[in-house]
Structure formats: C-alpha cells, structure tokens
Amino acid sequence: AWIARLLLCGAWMTAPCLALSAETQRFTTTAHDLKTGRAVYTESYEVQVDNGRWVSGTTRYFLPNGTAIGERKFDFSSDRYLPIYTLAQLNVEYHEGITRLDAQHVDVFMIRDGHRQAASLRHVQNMVADCGSQPFVVDHLEQLEAGTTLHFTLAVPGKTDSFRLRGRKLEEVDISVHRAMRVRIELDSLLRLILPPLE
Numbered sequence: 001a002w003i004a005r006l007l008l009c010g011a012w013m014t015a016p017c018l019a020l021s022a023e024t025q026r027f028t029t030t031a032h033d034l035k036t037g038r039a040v041y042t043e044s045y046e047v048q049v050d051n052g053r054w055v056s057g058t059t060r061y062f063l064p065n066g067t068a069i070g071e072r073k074f075d076f077s078s079d080r081y082l083p084i085y086t087l088a089q090l091n092v093e094y095h096e097g098i099t100r101l102d103a104q105h106v107d108v109f110m111i112r113d114g115h116r117q118a119a120s121l122r123h124v125q126n127m128v129a130d131c132g133s134q135p136f137v138v139d140h141l142e143q144l145e146a147g148t149t150l151h152f153t154l155a156v157p158g159k160t161d162s163f164r165l166r167g168r169k170l171e172e173v174d175i176s177v178h179r180a181m182r183v184r185i186e187l188d189s190l191l192r193l194i195l196p197p198l199e
Contacts, residue, residue: 108129
C-alpha cells in the first residue's frame with residue numbers, strides 16, 4: 001500500500017517541471033482507477049519552482065465529492081529527492097513526515113491514533129521519499145526508457161523504516177491520448193518472491 005501511495009501522489013508527473021525561473025505554479029490532477037476509469041481522489045498543488053525544480057509547496061487531497069482528506073507541505077531545500085515534509089490525513093488521525101536530514105541521517109516520524117513513532121534512518125545514495133520520487137524519475141527517465149533497471153531506497157515514514165526497491169520498464173503503452181511507460185517496482189531483495197510487484 002505504501003508503494004502504491006508513493007506512485008499515486010504525483011510521483012510520475014513531469015509536466016510541472018517546466019518553469020525557467022522562480023515562480024508559483026498551481027495545478028490539479030486526479031487519480032483514476034485504471035480498470036473502471038472512476039475518479040478516486042484529486043490532488044491540488046501549489047508549488048514554488050526555481051529553474052525547473054520544485055523548491056517547496058503544498059498538496060491538498062480531496063474525494064470526488066469535494067471532501068478534504070489530507071494536506072502535505074514539502075520543502076526540497078535540503079535534498080532534491082528527500083523533502084522535509086509533513087502529511088496530515090484529515091479523515092483519520094494520521095500524520096507522517098521527515099523532520100530533518102543530513103549527510104548521514106534522515107529523521108522520520110509517524111503518528112497514528114495518538115501514538116508517535118520516530119526513527120533516524122541511514123541516509124544512503126539514491127534515497128527518495130514521498131514526492132521526491134518525482135524528480136528522481138525525471139532525472140532517470142532516459143535510463144528507464146533505455147531499459148536500465150533503477151535501484152533506489154525508499155524512506156517510508158509511515159513504517160519508520162526504509163526499503164530497497166528496483167524499477168524497470170516493461171513496455172510503452174498508450175493511455176487515452178498520452179504515451180506512457182509501464183514500469184514494474186519491486187523490492188530489491190529475496191522478499192520480492194513473497195510480496196507481489198507493483199506495475
């Protein structure tokens with residue numbers, strides 16, 4: 001579920017990275033069920049962009065009926081792939097985020113039903129979290145398109161842990177009028193034999 005949420009939270013969008021100078025961009029995207037076409041939820045972004053890169057922003061999440069269900073604030077000033085961020089779900093008591101990072105550590109937390117858990121994870125190369133996966137994919141898109149397998153580590157504050165993953169292109173497809181790439185994401189360990197991949 002946490003991998004699916006990573007991919008649904010705007011991780012694979014490239015269009016918002018087109019600015020040439022500092023500016024605020026606002027856009028909305030809707031997650032749809034690929035089998036039924038039914039809208040699942042909508043994300044409303046307000047993003048500060050500098051030279052084509054996200055600097056900071058806020059994402060608000062809404063059900064199709066307009067009910068607000070969450071808000072995320074993020075800041076990329078410390079790391080392109082690891083934003084300092086907080087995510088608050090409004091329909092349940094749940095919060096998570098990254099509070100601090102340096103060259104060696106990434107401090108994460110999760111609060112559910114009043115219980116707080118926190119951890120200091122080891123900061124490793126090609127580590128991503130939350131919407132930091134979006135610039136990671138953009139930076140490695142040509143490698144994915146060429147068939148290279150990407151290896152990365154996903155920090156998951158909701159589990160106060162991190163997981164090694166790998167992703168590779170399966171095929172190019174058409175979704176409506178858009179060209180797209182089907183990618184398989186799976187654990188980069190023998191646990192992938194037990195846990196199913198995400199495509």
